[in-house]
Amino acid sequence: MKVTTNVFSEPGDFAALNEAEDFLRERGFSVGSSQRGAHRGIMFGDYGISKWRNLSKQEQAELHGVIRVGDHRYGPVYVDLYETAPAEAHDAWHKVMP
Numbered sequence: 001m002k003v004t005t006n007v008f009s010e011p012g013d014f015a016a017l018n019e020a021e022d023f024l025r026e027r028g029f030s031v032g033s034s035q036r037g038a039h040r041g042i043m044f045g046d047y048g049i050s051k052w053r054n055l056s057k058q059e060q061a062e063l064h065g066v067i068r069v070g071d072h073r074y075g076p077v078y079v080d081l082y083e084t085a086p087a088e089a090h091d092a093w094h095k096v097m098p
Helices: 013-026 057-061 087-093
Strands: 005-007 029-030 040-044 066-067 077-082
Touching: 005 013, 005 087, 013 029, 013 066, 013 077, 040 087, 077 087
Parallel strands: none
Antiparallel strands: 005 077, 029 040, 040 066, 066 077
């Protein structure tokens, strides 16, 4: 599956993760709950997304993307948008914010 990836590397404790979450929320994405050592799901729109361990394989497959496992404390943080995400999600992803 093809993905579009953004890398966030703001220095400081959790700064890269905060930068990634801000990027997503400013563009209308919902972010899944944190779970140490696991991906976090993302969906375009207003969704409540469980921790990775509580998502079924079907629910994981329905996600529009993920914040990948990495060093969330110090970064970098990688955020993937899947090609299967709706067109509106791709448009929002590439929107330049003022």
